[in-house]
Amino acid sequence: MATIQFQDLSFTEQNGRVRADFLQYFHFFLSPDELARIGKYRVERHALHFSASPQRAERKLNSLLVQAFQGLESKYTKKQAVYVHQHSGIPLIGSGAFGIIDRGTNVIEVKPITGCNLFCIYCSVDQSRREKDFIVEKDYLVQELGKVIAFKGISPIEIHIASQGEPTFYQPLPGLIRDVAAFPQVKIISIDTNGTLLSNEKVDELVAAGLTRFNLSINAFTDATARRIAGTHYNIRRIKELAQYILDRADLIIAPVYLPGINEQDIEEIIAFYLSLSGTHQKDIGIQNFLWYKYGANPIKAASLDDFYAFLRRLEEKYQLKLIKSAADYHIIKARELPKPFSTGDIIQAEIISPGRFSWEQLACSQGRVISVRDGKQESGTVSLKIVRSKHNIFFGVPV
Numbered sequence: 354m355a356t357i358q359f360q361d362l363s364f365t366e367q368n369g370r371v372r373a374d375f376l377q378y379f380h381f382f383l384s385p386d387e388l389a390r391i392g393k394y395r396v397e398r399h400a401l402h403f404s405a406s407p408q409r410a411e412r413k414l415n416s417l418l419v420q421a422f423q424g425l426e427s428k429y430t431k432k433q434a435v436y437v438h439q440h441s442g443i444p445l446i447g448s449g450a451f452g453i454i455d456r457g458t459n460v461i462e463v464k465p466i467t468g469c470n471l472f473c474i475y476c477s478v479d480q481s482r483r484e485k486d487f488i489v490e491k492d493y494l495v496q497e498l499g500k501v502i503a504f505k506g507i508s509p510i511e512i513h514i515a516s517q518g519e520p521t522f523y524q525p526l527p528g529l530i531r532d533v534a535a536f537p538q539v540k541i542i543s544i545d546t547n548g549t550l551l552s553n554e555k556v557d558e559l560v561a562a563g564l565t566r567f568n569l570s571i572n573a574f575t576d577a578t579a580r581r582i583a584g585t586h587y588n589i590r591r592i593k594e595l596a597q598y599i600l601d602r603a604d605l606i607i608a609p610v611y612l613p614g615i616n617e618q619d620i621e622e623i624i625a626f627y628l629s630l631s632g633t634h635q636k637d638i639g640i641q642n643f644l645w646y647k648y649g650a651n652p653i654k655a656a657s658l659d660d661f662y663a664f665l666r667r668l669e670e671k672y673q674l675k676l677i678k679s680a681a682d683y684h685i686i687k688a689r690e691l692p693k694p695f696s697t698g699d700i701i702q703a704e705i706i707s708p709g710r711f712s713w714e715q716l717a718c719s720q721g722r723v724i725s726v727r728d729g730k731q732e733s734g735t736v737s738l739k740i741v742r743s744k745h746n747i748f749f750g751v752p753v
């Protein structure tokens with residue numbers, strides 16, 4: 354008799370299939386016929402029992418799980434998801450969607466997950482254009498992040514958790530923060546969040562793990578505008594309570610996006626709300642300009658930089674508040690950047706390793722980097738690619 358236990362998987366029998374829930378927000382199914390081929394089996398919440406030798410059960414189940422993970426699906430987005438783990442062969446440097454991004458400063462971006470529970474009309478990573486989600490194994494992320502931190506050779510370092518989506522959707526987030534906080538060079542751990550999945554208890558848990566700052570997006574102050582911008586139900590009263598709760602426990606940046614013609618008045622109310630907040634930690638407000646992205650949701654024409662700054666200067670005068678910020682205001686300093694193994698224009702050989710987020714995208718790997726391949730025809734094997742983008746080690750390539 355073999356018993357195989359799991360921490361991150363929980364099993365239930367459902368309509369003749371065995372459902373495996375993974376890290377709370379993902380699931381896949383195991384075929385009862387395939388399980389029965391291993392031996393007579395019994396399902397428990399965090400274990401599978403087989404009437405087979407432990408070696409046989411483990412070997413057969415492992416290969417069954419590798420197959421079944423191909424059908425991983427996100428509960429929120431209902432999209433197929435790719436699990437990026439130590440043995441997946443997918444590097445964590447090179448993609449703008451997941452992994453680690455070093456832009457040559459003391460701030461390292463960490464992207465553990467994609468996908469969101471909101472559908473913001475201005476979203477730069479418009480989910481309706483993306484077919485797949487990604488989730489990264491926590492220990493793999495921490496291990497690779499450690500290498501980047503060591504390479505940078507400076508302190509203080511800020512780790513900025515900023516997903517193509519909502520990072521609180523990443524179930525191992527407290528563990529990730531705890532592991533990241535253990536690097537002595539890391540003095541700030543910040544997160545971009547829409548706040549909608551945060552309870553007071555969750556805030557406490559993240560702060561106890563080592564999170565030092567929440568960047569909370571608040572874009573509107575009336576229910577109707579908030580709902581219009583979020584593209585779904587959005588409880589602004591709850592988000593306001595949350596902002597006050599956070600400020601008594603961690604630093605807080607309120608981060609609205611300026612959408613000309615949609616939320617000018619709301620931004621004034623957000624400033625008034627920001628001024629009314631008081632707590633034991635530092636508060637700040639960082640108004641961002643809506644930017645047009647090729648694969649973003651683009652509901653309006655972006656304000657020019659001149660118009661955006663004129664808007665901010667008017668508000669600065671009215672509220673006697675600094676709203677035009679520079680990198681120095683956020684203690685961002687230049688720091689050596691990871692070397693790029695190839696540059697724009699280079700022709701390289703790479704291995705196709707995974708589908709990408711878009712229908713036209715595949716991921717390839719070469720020299721420890723991921724390359725997003727546009728319109729590739731091969732589904733596996735070696736390809737010749739021309740690198741068409743290489744800034745900050747985020748690579749795009751086209752087949753040649």
Ligand code: SF4
Pocket residue numbers: 469470471472473475476477478517518519547
């Ligand atoms: S909360 Fe952020 S990631 Fe989610 S839809 Fe809105 S802008 Fe996009």
